[in-house]
Amino acid sequence: MIAPHTLIKVGDLADLKPVDSRRPLPDWALAMLQQAPYVIVRRGSQEKMLPVGIRGFQKSQRFPAVLPMDRVTPDQLITPQQIIARQLLRQLAPNRLALPAFQALQHATTVLRDYHWGVGGSLQFELVTGLPMANENSDLDIIMDLPPQDLSVTQARALLQALNQTAAHADVQVVAGQDGFSLEEYANHTSHTVMVKSAAGPLLTVDPWAYLRSHGRDDGTIAATGETD
Amino acid sequence: MEKLHFTFKATQPITHPVHIGVVASGDLEVIMRPTTGDSELDIVTGSDGFHDVWQHVLERFFDRYPIQAKFEINDFGATPGVVNLRLTQAMEALKDAQ
Known part of the structure; x- marks a missing residue:
């Protein structure tokens, strides 16, 4: 189990998928990930996909995404x-x-x-x-x-x-x-x-x-x- | 930040104020005070563009509990699940207080 609130340094940004495939990552999220490729672990099932959140500078800038569990290694976590x-x-x-x-x-x-x-x-x-x-x-x-x-x-x-x-x-x-x-x-x-x-x-x-x-x-x-x- | 206002017809007056929830990210606080008219709800939310989601959550709530009160809700990015749970908890606290 990876605890909620853990930060993950994403190795390959292509691994990061939106929760809803009809709702792709917004521009601010892509820009943010270019500056700092970090996501935050959200609560939820971690069976195959890890629920994560992308955070922007504005309070309203929060976006849910998922990462494949097998693409996350302990050295990426803080x-x-x-x-x-x-x-x-x-x-x-x-x-x-x-x-x-x-x-x-x-x-x-x-x-x-x-x-x-x-x-x-x-x-x-x-x-x-x-x-x-x-x-x-x-x-x-x-x-x-x-x-x-x-x-x-x-x-x-x-x-x-x-x-x-x-x-x-x-x-x-x-x-x-x-x-x-x-x-x-x-x-x-x-x-x-x-x-x-x-x-x-x-x-x-x-x-x-x-x-x-x-x-x-x-x-x-x-x-x-x-x-x- | 967005300010929302809703009015609902209600039939069940409350006698005591209730304060539920906390000021914390992903959470919200709900304050209910006795009133004599329709139920007026003032909502301050950090997440813009959720008027219709609130409308839906509140319609379902007032269908079940036509609580006559002045509502003040301060939302700090709570999910609809957390909103529903806090409203349920406020109902429990009302029952305890009456």
Whole structure:
């Protein structure tokens, strides 16, 4: 299983196919791939084809595509966690590091010292490709591996508060395998259920921690079709 | 960014406000407040050009649940599956709150 949010450096752009053959890759996507041949793994079945997304500079520029699984090798992959482990933030130019979201990321490296985590979204894309993807309004998307112990609602609130001390909004998704849920939703507790995004689509559960512990680890061969994100 | 507005005839008033979902990419938040007139929906979405998809999702929702409320929806690129699930969850929260 290749985890959602993993970036893939595409070896041969001809391998990349649109999800719907009647809807070919738009011009902005082709131009983007010429600049940086990276795609992001989306949730969904990975049986023969890997669901991926192409990302453009605009927020509305997102395009779903697929890559044949047998054309993807481990050396092409970079996970959100590897970006933190390799300290890619240190290579960032000072004017980029000054952006609120990168400031928030730098702050997060202290707050999340005891967790296994990574960075997703526009910051992830910028840190890997070197392209200026983040802007003044970017959020910090944190991808946190399911910790050994569940967090209580109180602990989750404290952690989110500690992360949100800078100008950018810090969002935490707790993940295991292809499953993930929003720590903020769990902490807000406005409903007795929490949404879990899974390879087979979104679902509601009363205890997202228990769901991730029982399902998240071995969903390598889910025969899911249709809904992904 | 696009702002959408919809109006639906509704018969089931709510007594408490409900706030579901989160501000996060691929997600959305749904806020429902009590109202006395038709159900008015104000939607702010990061994905342009989805008026007809919203129309379809909401028609199906109001067919099942003619909820009389003022809706505020902030969409951050959620899939129709996530939208449906959040609306379902809002219905559950309403039941809990009434």
